Amino acid sequence: MLKLKVASPDVAKQHLETLGKRFDEAMSAWKSPFAGYPPFTSDLKRVLQSERDFILVGDVSRLHKVVQQVKHKAGPLDHYLRNRPSAKSGVRQADMEKLITKLGEIFDYSKFIYKGVGWNAYKLVGSYSLRICPYCHLHHVNYHSQKAGDPKKLELRPPLDHFLPKSIYPYLAVSLYNLVPSCHQCNSSIKGDEDPSETMPHPFDTSVALDMSFTLKGSPLGIAGVTHEELGLTVTGNSTWDEFATFFHLQERYQWYAPEVTDMLKRKQFRDESDTVVQSLMRADFILGFDPLDYEKRALGICLRDIARRQGVL
Template sequence: MILSVVRNWIDAEAEHKLYLSNIIKKFILTIESACGPQRAGRMECYYFVKDVEKLVLSHELKDILLSIDVFKEYKRKAGVISDMFVKEVERVFNYKRFTVKGPKWNAYALCWKSKARICPYCNHAYAFTVQSESGDFRPTLDHFFFKDEYPHLALTLYNLVPSCSSCNSSLKGEVDFFKEKHLNPLFDVENIEFYLSAGGAPSELDEAIQNRRIDVLVKAKAVKECSQSENSLKTFAINERYETLSMEAVDFYLAKKNYDEAALNTQFSFKFDETALLRFDRANYSRYLLGKMYADIYDALSR
């Protein structure tokens, strides 16, 4: 995770809660009004859904984590019919149905209300939604806690991270973020910092950048050491990906340094507009592709 998008879904909370609560209520009513025997695993699913209803509707991480513990315990107690129990849970929290376009609440309507423009996992791919006469497209919704492993969270709002397909499918895949902790864009603060490095001594860095030496690379590290940050750097191949973006980092470094020098030159009688010249607003870095990298370079030059 590069960007924090805490409360990303604040504008969608009411509508999504109504959508999900109606699904749960319909399932519970169906079971309670049914006559005769039920499919194996269905009654276990019924009791489970009643137990976790408030948890899966919650916007709190502690409740989401608690629901996973409850699910694992139900699955354990189901024994030989555990697979059937899981299938019933998947039927209730049907994510595929949610992704179908239509006039009602669905993944497209949800993504339209997302506040994130950029994939928070990598910060170098867009994650916005477009609706047009030619067609619609939206970001992929990553299930932070893998829906195939925890199917009851398939529709939980704060388990859905708007992301790019490279991060969601190519890199994350089926990594279990419950067992292997990672930074969560929807709950955690930012803890990844970018910096420029060259092969020589640190004192030679500015000269290396000025001369655009090929050994100048952009790197990422955790501000505060923690396993979540290290796992995020590794899973999303942040250092490997950003090394290929060293040219953009060097260009920004030089632009910012040239601007600072020009702004200090008293021979100029006109006022410089930093945002216009750099094409970057430090205060709104999260709105830009590579914005976190640019912000960290900006801050390093401003010290």
């Protein structure tokens, strides 16, 4: 997994200014008495106000502390969000839904992804200069979606994953450290509303290492004509690898790209069988298909680099 770092203090500053202003406006318009809301609503509001800055730009450990505080002061809400619609929280469902709608207004993600002037999701994604999904390292972090109001047109939208899903943590819907640029497949097709916080390291948490490495099953000799099923890839890593790889179905997904690995091995084979003049012209980056230093910026980059190393290309 690629580890992410917020690009600069200026990013956090802009994020806090823009989202903090929206937070303040929504909060000042939300006054007690909270008729029609759950009984713990005023306690929850106090937590959100006192933790405002940490919610918006606090790092991973701060976000976990906020979650604990919300659980402490608004336990039935946490229980309801994790189990709805069948949850029995002891609070009227209509009251709980009203509160959740209010949280959606205070931490309004739809406003953040609106491409207008000022700080927004497009600018946040741009600040990372990230080309490849940090979860799978297979796909680019962009996708085209139908333009709102004109389904015949496509537009490039920022794919941001809520690492802690906003369906369970609506108060973290616009938190800087909860917005992870990722590919559409990891974000929408696989991760969805799953809460990975118990089992998976956070991409922003640099204290937990998570390395990918790749090997080939069998001998690379006589590679021409070998199908991708025969080629096979093995994905290995450190102790946290298994849960991460299983969660994102990485073994199966990497298997699909074995033909690209075969292409590289064919180039290597061609070089090995050529005379010394051709061999001197076919440098490592020609065989690999990109500059080895750019492996974090290329789809399949880590995989191709690892296999190139093991095959003596690098």
